[in-house]
Amino acid sequence: MTIMEAIENRHSVRAYKDIPIDMDVREQLDRFTEECNAESGLHITIQYDDPDGFDSRLASYGNFRNVKNYIVLAGVPGRDKNDFRFRCGYYGEKIVLFAQQLGLNTCWTALTFNKKKVKEIVPPGETLCMVIALGYGETNGSVRKSKSAEDVVISKGTMPDWFRDGVEAALKAPTAVNQQKFAFGMKDGDPAIRIKGMGMHTRVDLGIAAYHFEAASGKKVTVL
Numbered sequence: 001m002t003i004m005e006a007i008e009n010r011h012s013v014r015a016y017k018d019i020p021i022d023m024d025v026r027e028q029l030d031r032f033t034e035e036c037n038a039e040s041g042l043h044i045t046i047q048y049d050d051p052d053g054f055d056s057r058l059a060s061y062g063n064f065r066n067v068k069n070y071i072v073l074a075g076v077p078g079r080d081k082n083d084f085r086f087r088c089g090y091y092g093e094k095i096v097l098f099a100q101q102l103g104l105n106t107c108w109t110a111l112t113f114n115k116k117k118v119k120e121i122v123p124p125g126e127t128l129c130m131v132i133a134l135g136y137g138e139t140n141g142s143v144r145k146s147k148s149a150e151d152v153v154i155s156k157g158t159m160p161d162w163f164r165d166g167v168e169a170a171l172k173a174p175t176a177v178n179q180q181k182f183a184f185g186m187k188d189g190d191p192a193i194r195i196k197g198m199g200m201h202t203r204v205d206l207g208i209a210a211y212h213f214e215a216a217s218g219k220k221v222t223v224l
């Protein structure tokens with residue numbers, strides 16, 4: 001599966017089959033995650049065969065079923081907390097799309113997991129950002145409502161093809177409660193992204209959308 005197919009086919013999946021993730025798939029995911037950590041300075045880990053992370057009332061209210069694997073987004077935030085959240089979004093989604101290419105399904109979760117239990121596995125001095133459910137989904141999820149490119153582009157005039165491809169891919173990115181509170185434009189000849197409007201977890205969303213834009217357009221995006 002190409003990265004573009006992964007972007008197209010990825011949807012949030014909350015119910016999983018009771019099948020362990022293949023060992024060779026784990027190895028590839030772990031290696032990829034290590035590369036993301038080296039690049040980002042984050043400490044992202046993957047928990048396998050551990051139902052505790054989603055053993056909570058919130059998770060069952062949220063229709064999560066049989067989540068036994070999850071990605072833990074954590075690290076030392078440093079002074080710039082917004083940059084930490086952005087990086088968690090960007091690299092978390094990079095791993096999500098790689099997992100999709102390996103035949104897995106995912107769901108980002110800021111709220112509907114067992115925070116107390118997940119915090120126990122985060123080393124002292126590190127901050128837990130959020131977690132991502134992972135596994136072989138009961139289904140592949142479904143297409144949801146989305147804003148249009150015109151809703152999220154603030155530059156005037158016609159868009160070059162690569163820019164439109166980037167924006168269309170960003171509109172397929174997951175955002176908290178599907179809020180899509182981001183906007184794209186051009187700044188000094190380069191594509192740029194910023195938050196548009198108020199909402200929860202908009203910095204993480206921004207990182208996720210930026211990764212989709214870059215993967216589809218092949219251009220680095222400036223964060224405003």
Ligand SMILES: Cc1cc2nc3c(=O)[nH]c(=O)nc-3n(C[C@H](O)[C@H](O)[C@H](O)COP(=O)(O)O)c2cc1C
Binds near residue numbers: 011109176177208
């Ligand atoms: C930062 C972030 C936090 C999220 N938190 C939750 C959550 O706590 N519980 C949940 O069920 N879904 C959560 N989601 C999933 C969104 O509801 C979902 O991505 C959105 O509705 C778009 O649907 P899609 O992922 O199928 O494209 C979260 C998504 C993101 C990006």
